[in-house]
Amino acid sequence: xxxxxxxxxxxxxxxxxxxxxxxxxxxxxxxxxxxxxxxxxxxxxxxxxxxxxxxxxxxxxxxxxxxxxxxxxxxxxxxxxxxxxxxxxxxxxxxxxxxxxxxxxxxxxxxxxxxxxxxxxxxxxxxxxxxxxxxxxxxxxxxxxxxxxxxxxxxxxxxxxxxxxxxxxxxxxxxxxxxxxxxxxx
Amino acid sequence: xxxxxxxxxxxxxxxxxxxxxxxxxxxxxxxxxxxxxxxxxxxxxxxxxxxxxxxxxxxxxxxxxxxxxxxxxxxxxxxxxxxxxxxxxxxxxxxxxxxxxxxxxxxxxxxxxxxxxxxxxxxxxxxxxxxxxxxxxxxxxxxxxxxxxxxxxxxxxxxxxxxxxxxxxxxxxxxxxxxxxxxxxxxxxxxxxxxxxxxxxxxxxxxxxxxxxxxxxxxxxxxxxxxxxxxxxxxxxxxxxxxxxxxx
Numbered sequence: 001x002x003x004x005x006x007x008x009x010x011x012x013x014x015x016x017x018x019x020x021x022x023x024x025x026x027x028x029x030x031x032x033x034x035x036x037x038x039x040x041x042x043x044x045x046x047x048x049x050x051x052x053x054x055x056x057x058x059x060x061x062x063x064x065x066x067x068x069x070x071x072x073x074x075x076x077x078x079x080x081x082x083x084x085x086x087x088x089x090x091x092x093x094x095x096x097x098x099x100x101x102x103x104x105x106x107x108x109x110x111x112x113x114x115x116x117x118x119x120x121x122x123x124x125x126x127x128x129x130x131x132x133x134x135x136x137x138x139x140x141x142x143x144x145x146x147x148x149x150x151x152x153x154x155x156x157x158x159x160x161x162x163x164x165x166x167x168x169x170x171x172x173x174x175x176x177x178x179x180x181x182x183x184x185x186x
Numbered sequence: 187x188x189x190x191x192x193x194x195x196x197x198x199x200x201x202x203x204x205x206x207x208x209x210x211x212x213x214x215x216x217x218x219x220x221x222x223x224x225x226x227x228x229x230x231x232x233x234x235x236x237x238x239x240x241x242x243x244x245x246x247x248x249x250x251x252x253x254x255x256x257x258x259x260x261x262x263x264x265x266x267x268x269x270x271x272x273x274x275x276x277x278x279x280x281x282x283x284x285x286x287x288x289x290x291x292x293x294x295x296x297x298x299x300x301x302x303x304x305x306x307x308x309x310x311x312x313x314x315x316x317x318x319x320x321x322x323x324x325x326x327x328x329x330x331x332x333x334x335x336x337x338x339x340x341x342x343x344x345x346x347x348x349x350x351x352x353x354x355x356x357x358x359x360x361x362x363x364x365x366x367x368x369x370x371x372x373x374x375x376x377x378x379x380x381x382x383x384x385x386x387x388x389x390x391x392x393x394x395x396x397x398x399x400x401x402x403x404x405x406x407x408x409x410x411x412x413x414x415x416x417x418x419x420x421x422x423x424x425x426x427x428x429x430x431x432x433x434x
Contacts, residue, residue: 054261
């Protein structure tokens with residue numbers, strides 16, 4: 001993961017003793033929440049969270065050079081979880097089928113974050129991360145471009161890829177569900 | 187025409203990440219003032235703040251600091267002692283679905299240093315016991331005493347800590363000790379499934395105490411003094427489970 005450009009106003013991260021406690025106090029809640037959301041398994045989320053912070057402590061320079069520690073750690077957590085999920089690609093089909101069944105039989109519309117999580121697994125790898133940055137972290141396309149070092153057209157292209165994959169994933173189970181127009185995304 | 191389903195995404199001035207950065211003290215200057223003013227009057231961003239607060243409560247419930255620190259220490263100790271680079275001989279497994287169920291009937295009795303070691307401070311009358319479970323296609327299976335660990339199996343430790351509140355679990359084999367867990371003693375599975383890699387036999391060392399067990403110190407004592415150094419002081423309880431491997 002590349003280092004994002006430096007920004008002013010970043011709170012200083014502590015050094016030496018107490019660093020683990022400070023990282024925990026400031027950032028572990030958000031990282032664990034991201035891992036629980038993406039993995040849907042408390043134990044796997046705990047493991048992934050600890051893996052993320054162990055990696056940070058092994059290479060402290062990466063976090064120190066990050067413009068935003070919060071953004072850096074959430075991206076690291078997303079990477080970690082997407083790697084874990086890569087091994088279980090088939091599960092998203094079951095998840096979408098379940099949502100379609102709930103919708104058809106009980107009138108329950110899919111919750112947006114649940115739907116997004118299921119659709120992530122259907123998307124190409126690079127599009128997944130950018131979709132999380134856009135739809136979960138609510139970063140603008142320009143912010144994503146700056147954060148990831150990609151060009152704005154590339155970010156747009158990846159989001160289009162995500163929505164195309166999502167549309168294809170829904171085509172059979174919930175064909176009437178309309179996803180956002182990629183050209184209209186802010 | 188049907189309205190598009192909402193998947194989230196940034197609003198005109200709303201960004202969950204910006205609220206998180208505000209809460210983490212990462213904003214300054216004009217951006218800080220602008221964000222504070224916006225969040226104060228924005229219901230959507232206030233909802234993000236409530237979510238962040240709920241996440242903090244969930245953190246303390248699901249991953250309290252002692253367990254977090256022990257997990258980090260174990261991972262760092264594993265990387266530091268690996269000869270010739272990063273090669274852990276126990277590998278945490280993120281998704282061991284076959285181990286999701288819990289078997290709570292203890293069948294492996296405490297095996298207190300069956301090598302003739304004399305350990306001052308070790309209690310032998312405690313009710314604590316330890317199980318080793320392996321994942322199978324049919325679900326978790328508890329290994330019988332002396333039963334070899336199947337090659338490549340996803341393993342999990344299940345504690346019955348008696349009246350002890352804190353625990354540390356270490357794996358000791360020919361490559362030395364490795365910390366698997368330190369933190370509140372769960373009556374059930376210890377967080378984290380793992381695979382026992384490497385070669386040779388070993389022991390699972392479980393220290394139960396009324397006070398927090400320092401995982402890093404336990405590792406150091408095991409390195410310096412062997413199993414005889416496992417117990418931190420009088421009143422602590424030690425359970426040692428011998429582990430053997432099945433033929434590959």
